[in-house]
Amino acid sequence: MxxxxxxxxxxxxxxxxxxxxxxxxxxxxxxxxxxxxxxxxxxxxxxxxxxEERDLKKKERLGKEREEFSYRLFRQDYQFMKDKRTLQSDAAYPSLPLFRLPIKVLHVDGDVTYLKKCIDLYKRIGIQAHGIHMNEKEMPVQIRSLIRKIQPEILVVTGHDSFSSKKGTKKDLGAYRNSSYFIETVREARREIPNVDQLIIFAGACQSHFESLIRAGANFASSPARINIHALDPVYIVAKIAYTPFMEKVNVWETLKNTFTGERGMGGIETRGVHRTGMPYFWDEA
Incomplete structure (x- = not known):
């Protein structure tokens, strides 16, 4: 053939x-x-x-159904967080109009197709994201200048990865295709902004060396069980962080449950949310 x-x-x-x-x-x-x-x-x-074309369309339809199901779960979660914030705001600022301070996401991706899917989902969720397509090898060199330029609250470093047992054990970084580049990119980002709550980082792809990414300074990473992760998983991690108030911790389990691969594919550390509200909002009267 x-x-x-x-x-x-x-x-x-x-x-x-x-x-x-x-x-x-x-x-x-x-x-x-x-x-x-x-x-x-x-x-x-x-x-x-x-x-075959018929089987491909079937796989695409099943994939879309999975994505829509995950999106609906996130929307339910978001509505719960929104209602909670509304109650808290009404109690603290009765009868005053409020506004939400927008956040910026810098999403650096080694795959242009995945990047487009992620950007489309960011827009659907209502998050401002700057998408950059870049080969994984270039990421450590470019990341600090990109952070200075975009000044994001959340950084996503992802693309492709894989583990090969023929090249070594799961502890051996040399057995991973791109984990070392992701790790060095996280280290460079932390040299720029050391505080884990000032710049929140997700890093990794399929089967990536999770422990080393966390030690390098990532808040969330893949893949604890060295399994494959879905192309859109990083977006749901970002969404949970983006809509959690900055005075609250992002519950790691609550963050992982709406991803496609869950705690075997993703993990992280306790992190503060970045959602901030302000008042009053009278701009429409100008």
């Missing part, structure tokens, strides 16, 4: 568990990028099987 760049495929040896798109082909091997999962893999062409 002939394969070309852009074909949608699965791997026979992994029982067709993940849908991939062929990114490049060299001799008899292909570099694969996950369609939903932030996974990069290489595989011999003989291990690949093309996904």
């Amino acid at each position: 002939k394969f070309t760049v852009g074909d949608f495929v699965t791997r026979k040896s992994y029982k067709h568990d993940v849908l991939f798109k062929i990114n490049s082909i060299t001799n008899d091997n292909a570099i694969l990028h996950g369609v939903e999962m932030r996974l990069v893999a290489d595989a011999p062409l003989e291990d690949l099987e093309k996904v």
Whole structure:
């Protein structure tokens, strides 16, 4: 069977568990990028099987249904937080119009397709996000200048990653495709802004070295159980932080429960929210 760049495929040896798109082909091997999962893999062409158009549409429909279900869960969570803030604000500032101070998210992504999906979801959720597509190797070099330029409250550093048992154990950073770049990017970001509540960082992708990312200074990271994470998981982490009042801690479990992969794919430390309200709001009268 002939394969070309852009074909949608699965791997026979992994029982067709993940849908991939062929990114490049060299001799008899292909570099694969996950369609939903932030996974990069290489595989011999003989291990690949093309996904027929009918099956592809079915997978896309199921993927959309999962995304919509997760979005509805977030909306319910957001409405609860909004109602709680309204009650607190009414008690503290009766009859006074309030405004919300917008936050900025800097989302640096190694995959342009994932980045577009994330930016679309940020807009849908009502979060201002600056999306930058960049190769994972370039991230440590560029991140400090980007932080100075954008001045975000939340930083997302993600893209592709994978663990290979052929290259070492799970403790060995050399066994990961891009974890070392994510780790160094987090370290550089912390050299710029050391306070974990002044700049909140999510870092990692599929199967990333979770412990090292947290030690480097990330508030949230992937992947504790070295499993694949969904392309949109970082957005739901950001959303929970963005809509939690700054005087409250972001409950780690509450943050993870609306993600696609949960506590096996994501983890983090106690972190303050960044949502701030102000008063009074009379600007419409000008």
